[in-house]
Each structure stands twice: as structure tokens, then as C-alpha cells.
Amino acid sequence: MITSQKGTRDLLPPETRVFGGVERTARTVFAAYGYDEIVTPIFEATELFVRSVGETTDIVHKEMYTFTDRGGRSVTLRPENTAGVARAFVEHGLAQKGTVEKLFYVGPQFRYERPQKGRFREFRQIGAEVLGAADPATDAEVLLMLFDFLGRLGFTGLEAALNSVGTTECRPPFIEALRTFFSERDESLDDDRRRLRENPLRILDSKNPGLAQLLSDPGLPSMLDFLDDGSKRHHEELVRLLESFRIPHRIEPRLVRGLDYYTRTVFEVTSRELGAQNTLVGGGRYDRLVSDLGGPKTPGIGFAIGEDRLVDVLPVATREAFLGQGGPQVAVVPLAPGDVADAMEIAQELRAGRDGAPPVRVDLDATARGPARGIRNAEKKGIRFVVFVGEEERASGEFPVKDLRTREQSRVLRRELAARLSA
Ligand code: HAM
Numbered sequence: 001m002i003t004s005q006k007g008t009r010d011l012l013p014p015e016t017r018v019f020g021g022v023e024r025t026a027r028t029v030f031a032a033y034g035y036d037e038i039v040t041p042i043f044e045a046t047e048l049f050v051r052s053v054g055e056t057t058d059i060v061h062k063e064m065y066t067f068t069d070r071g072g073r074s075v076t077l078r079p080e081n082t083a084g085v086a087r088a089f090v091e092h093g094l095a096q097k098g099t100v101e102k103l104f105y106v107g108p109q110f111r112y113e114r115p116q117k118g119r120f121r122e123f124r125q126i127g128a129e130v131l132g133a134a135d136p137a138t139d140a141e142v143l144l145m146l147f148d149f150l151g152r153l154g155f156t157g158l159e160a161a162l163n164s165v166g167t168t169e170c171r172p173p174f175i176e177a178l179r180t181f182f183s184e185r186d187e188s189l190d191d192d193r194r195r196l197r198e199n200p201l202r203i204l205d206s207k208n209p210g211l212a213q214l215l216s217d218p219g220l221p222s223m224l225d226f227l228d229d230g231s232k233r234h235h236e237e238l239v240r241l242l243e244s245f246r247i248p249h250r251i252e253p254r255l256v257r258g259l260d261y262y263t264r265t266v267f268e269v270t271s272r273e274l275g276a277q278n279t280l281v282g283g284g285r286y287d288r289l290v291s292d293l294g295g296p297k298t299p300g301i302g303f304a305i306g307e308d309r310l311v312d313v314l315p316v317a318t319r320e321a322f323l324g325q326g327g328p329q330v331a332v333v334p335l336a337p338g339d340v341a342d343a344m345e346i347a348q349e350l351r352a353g354r355d356g357a358p359p360v361r362v363d364l365d366a367t368a369r370g371p372a373r374g375i376r377n378a379e380k381k382g383i384r385f386v387v388f389v390g391e392e393e394r395a396s397g398e399f400p401v402k403d404l405r406t407r408e409q410s411r412v413l414r415r416e417l418a419a420r421l422s423a
Pocket of ligand 1: 123129
């Protein structure tokens with residue numbers, strides 16, 4: 001038997017309804033904030049991620065699905081979507097429009113990680129990016145939209161951990177301070193010596209549990225003490241806006257995030273149910289990414305939600321509601337081969353919705369050929385109503401409708417079926 005690859009999974013019905021419900025909600029909420037959808041390719045030039053996400057990050061260092069294609073090009077399955085969005089922004093000259101681009105995406109990403117609860121090699125992200133706006137109000141509105149979305153899904157008690165990583169100009173003295181701090185405590189570093197050499201910032205988001213004590217040392221330098229005036233004002237204004245809009249947040253001076261393109265604002269949302277290592281949402285500002293990729297100087301900010309993790313911790317009521325929003329509501333069962341054409345016609349009438357009745361989702365069960373099988377099939381599929389179409393029913397114009405929840409059966413006129421079944 002050929003099975004799915006390690007770290008990938010099939011999403012089967014009815015679970016796909018939950019993913020569908022989450023995505024519909026995202027589309028509705030993001031549209032309300034003026035965002036439009038962007039779709040970028042699943043694979044890109046490897047160089048794109050090396051230059052944007054950064055060579056010393058875990059993602060580029062050891063998690064990318066990189067291969068040489070038949071034409072000898074090095075390509076990579078996208079480990080995230082911000083780089084692709086920025087590349088598309090540059091490639092299509094979107095900066096020349098002179099407007100602020102507000103974009104969202106939904107789709108699979110790929111990272112060669114050790115699979116565990118909430119961590120996959122193929123996973124889905126729902127993300128949003130704003131390109132062309134540098135002001136803290138944009139950061140605040142991005143977070144407002146994120147919490148609006150999470151609230152619509154029924155989440156309560158989540159909060160964003162917030163920090164500023166400053167600009168590339170004010171970061172070197174901070175990195176130096178970190179290097180000094182960690183060099184003096186070299187013995188606890190272990191696997192993180194490479195990070196110390198290459199980029200000490202990466203130690204701050206190390207997943208190595210042995211570092212916990214070191215990272216909670218009160219002497220650990222804080223980026224907030226190294227911010228330039230502009231970054232400091234940006235951070236303070238953002239915090240003020242978050243407070244006035246009551247967006248739940250806490251300042252987390254150790255937060256740096258595992259991607260190199262961030263400048264100033266960074267944030268994450270974690271959920272206790274996911275465990276400490278698993279973040280639900282990550283995001284931040286990237287004011288140099290577009291120009292680093294050869295485009296005009298264009299500030300940007302965005303976030304990505306791990307959809308698999310989001311579905312995993314979705315409030316039960318929301319989950320139930322999404323499960324109820326899909327799947328057939330009615331099975332139409334022709335009792336003999338001669339009844340199939342009429343049964344198909346009735347199914348079409350119900351699907352179209354009639355005389356003001358809303359459309360009904362109908363499963364035509366042409367295989368049952370009898371009431372008992374028809375009922376059994378419907379039960380297996382979780383369908384509530386079964387309509388039987390036989391010769392006698394066709395002649396009388398009245399059709400038996402069985403409600404499998406109450407076990408009651410009644411006869412309903414053909415023209416009243418739609419109204420009765422959508423009630
Ligand atoms: P990230 O923090 O690398 O940021 O990923 C965002 C989210 O994707 C994570 O918080 C997590 O929920 C989910 N995720 C990441 N890896 C996995 C995995 N192996 N399995 C399941 N879920 C996973 C980014 O990707 C940035 N592009 C976010 C961003 C957008 N920053 C600015 N704009």
C-alpha cells in the first residue's frame with residue numbers, strides 16, 4: 001500500500017467542512033477590511049527564500065524542500081508566503097500604482113520539520129499582507145483585523161505577544177550585546193554555538209529547552225533598550241492604539257521571530273492548548289523586504305495563521321456549526337429504475353430552491369432501490385431527511401418524507417417539498 005508522506009495528511013470529509021468554514025470566515029472578515037486575495041506559486045526560486053527569510057534561519061538552514069528541476073534550476077516548495085507576495089509585488093510593478101496593497105492568501109506551505117502535534121511538513125496558512133504603509137495605525141489595524149477574525153471564530157482569551165526588533169541600523173549594537181552575553185555563558189549553548197557565530201538573534205527563538213534558564217536571565221539584553229527614536233515612537237504609538245482599541249496584547253522583549261526580514265513590529269499569538277512550542281499566528285513589519293528583492297523602497301506588514309493549528313483548537317460550538325454547514329440535507333431515493341428520471345427532477349427542484357424556499361443540498365441515491373437501503377445509506381452519511389420516489393408517489397404527487405432524527409414519516413406534496421425540507 002502506498003501511504004501519504006510523513007508529515008502530510010489527507011483532510012477528509014467532514015473535517016474539510018471545518019477548514020472550509022474557517023476559510024469562508026477569513027474571506028468575509030478580510031474583505032470587510034479592504035483586502036483582496038492573491039495566489040502565488042507553490043514553488044519559487046530557492047534564492048528568493050535565501051534572500052528574504054535569511055540564510056541563518058532554521059527554515060533556510062534545514063527545513064526547505066529544495067530540488068533541482070529538469071532544467072537545472074534550484075527551486076523550493078514555499079516554506080511561507082510573504083516572500084512570494086513581495087516577489088509578485090516587485091515583478092508586477094504594483095508599487096507604481098501608488099496605492100496601499102492589502103492582500104490575503106490561503107494555501108499550503110512546506111517545511112521539513114520533525115512532525116508532532118500541530119507540526120506538519122505540509123501545512124496550511126491563512127495570511128494577510130499590507131504593502132506601502134509605514135505608519136503604526138496600519139500595524140494596529142492589521143492586529144484589529146486578526147482579532148476580529150479570531151473573535152468571529154469564537155476564540156476568547158487570546159492575546160498577542162508584541163515586540164519591536166528595530167531597524168537594520170539600530171540592531172548591530174544589540175547583536176553585539178547579545179554576543180557578549182552569550183559568549184560569557186558559552187557552556188549552556190550546546191547546539192546553539194552555530195547561531196552565536198552566525199546570528200545571535202536566532203538564539204532568542206531557539207527551540208532548545210536547555211536554554212530556557214539563560215533566556216529568562218534578567219541580564220539578557222533587551223532590544224527595546226536599543227531602539228532608535230523612530231522605532232521607539234512607532235512602538236509606543238502602536239501600543240497606545242492597541243490599548244484604545246482594546247486589542248489584547250503584552251510586550252514581550254525577547255520576541256524576535258524566526259525569519260530575517262522583520263523590522264520594528266513583531267508579534268505572535270499562542271494558544272495554551274497548542275503547547276508552548278506551537279504558535280498559532282506569527283507576523284510583523286518588513287520595511288526592507290521589497291527593496292531587498294530589487295523593488296522600490298516599500299514598507300510592509302502582515303501575519304500568517306497556521307490553519308491546521310487553528311482548526312485543532314477551534315471552539316467546539318464553531319466546529320459544530322461548520323460541520324453542520326456542509327454535507328447533504330436530503331437523500332432522494334428512487335425505488336425502481338423507472339423512478340430515476342423523476343427522482344433526478346425532484347432533486348434538481350430542491351437544489352434550485354423553489355417559491356422562495358432556500359436551495360437544499362441533495363444526495364440522489366440511485367443505488368438504494370428500496371426504502372430500507374435508502375434509510376441505511378442516509379444514516380451512514382448523516383443525512384437527516386429521505387424522500388422516496390416510487391410509481392405510486394409519482395401518480396399521486398405526494399411523496400413520503402422520513403425525518404431520521406424524529407423517525408417520523410409524512411407525505412408531502414411535490415410543490416411543498418422544498419419549503420418542508422429547508423425548514
Ligand atoms: P511563521 O511564524 O514562520 O511566519 O509561520 C506562521 C504560522 O504558521 C505559525 O505561527 C504556525 O501557526 C504555522 N506553522 C509554521 N510552521 C508550521 C508547521 N510545520 N506545521 C503547522 N503549522 C505551522 C510566517 O510564515 C510569516 N510569513 C508570517 C508573516 C506574514 N509575517 C509577515 N507577514
